[in-house]
Amino acid sequence: MLEVADIHSFYGEAHVLQGASLTVGKSEVVALLGRNGMGKTTLIRSVMGVSPPNVRSGQVTFKGEAILGLAPHLIAKRGVGYVPQGRRLFPSLTVTEHLTVLKPAAATHGWTVAKAFEFFPRLGERRYHRGNQLSGGERQMLAVARALMIDPELILMDEPSEGLAPVMVQHLEGIIAELKAAGLSILLVEQNLYSALAVADRVYILETGRVVHEASAAAIGADPETLTQFLGVH
Numbered sequence: 001m002l003e004v005a006d007i008h009s010f011y012g013e014a015h016v017l018q019g020a021s022l023t024v025g026k027s028e029v030v031a032l033l034g035r036n037g038m039g040k041t042t043l044i045r046s047v048m049g050v051s052p053p054n055v056r057s058g059q060v061t062f063k064g065e066a067i068l069g070l071a072p073h074l075i076a077k078r079g080v081g082y083v084p085q086g087r088r089l090f091p092s093l094t095v096t097e098h099l100t101v102l103k104p105a106a107a108t109h110g111w112t113v114a115k116a117f118e119f120f121p122r123l124g125e126r127r128y129h130r131g132n133q134l135s136g137g138e139r140q141m142l143a144v145a146r147a148l149m150i151d152p153e154l155i156l157m158d159e160p161s162e163g164l165a166p167v168m169v170q171h172l173e174g175i176i177a178e179l180k181a182a183g184l185s186i187l188l189v190e191q192n193l194y195s196a197l198a199v200a201d202r203v204y205i206l207e208t209g210r211v212v213h214e215a216s217a218a219a220i221g222a223d224p225e226t227l228t229q230f231l232g233v234h
């Protein structure tokens with residue numbers, strides 16, 4: 001579904017991604033792990049075509065077609081949803097307005113506002129609330145719901161559990177599992193190792209802009225040495 005091959009990304013002259021490669025298969029949940037500042041967000045932004053960083057070399061293909069160099073809205077149009085770090089909502093738009101920015105309210109195909117409210121009942125209850133009136137968990141649900149409105153086949157999620165209470169993290173894990181069951185592929189940046197291992201099929205560990213380890217979630221969960229070496233988990 002997604003192939004990232006030998007990608008090199010820069011902020012100015014700072015060479016942050018130094019030949020990172022990974023793949024995400026159909027209906028697969030892949031977690032990208034690594035300590036702070038190792039390049040996880042940079043990789044997600046590079047795939048989504050969001051600048052900065054500048055991608056100077058490498059390949060990104062989605063369903064076999066090269067997407068590197070395309071503008072983010074064109075990448076979205078091909079079926080890649082994006083849940084940015086920090087949720088990036090509009091403070092003055094209502095929940096419904098956030099969802100209809102990308103798809104008319106009258107749309108009947110794929111993800112509709114009605115379907116989003118079925119999937120996230122809490123958002124339905126809060127439909128007239130504005131972005132700045134939502135709790136952290138509600139904001140995260142809305143960021144995910146908004147990404148679904150383009151009817152993606154792949155979603156890139158950058159630290160969706162950040163700042164959420166444990167019960168909301170569990171809720172989010174359930175949502176990720178349901179999206180996977182519905183056939184979506186997910187690339188997930190996650191600081192919360194245990195949450196990542198709960199939902200992911202496979203994980204990659206990024207260190208100074210390169211993938212230094214790849215394993216199934218089950219294998220890495222049972223590998224305390226690797227967890228300590230690359231993630232500082234004891």
Ligand SMILES: Nc1ncnc2c1ncn2[C@@H]1O[C@H](COP(=O)(O)OP(=O)(O)OP(=O)(O)O)[C@@H](O)[C@H]1O
Nearest residue numbers: 011014016034035036037038039040041042043052
């Ligand atoms: N806009 C920017 N301009 C310059 N340098 C940046 C910019 N954004 C990130 N960096 C640097 O690039 C490196 C990788 O950052 P990135 O945000 O990709 O890391 P990360 O693995 O997602 O970290 P975290 O878990 O802390 O979010 C860091 O050294 C960071 O300081």
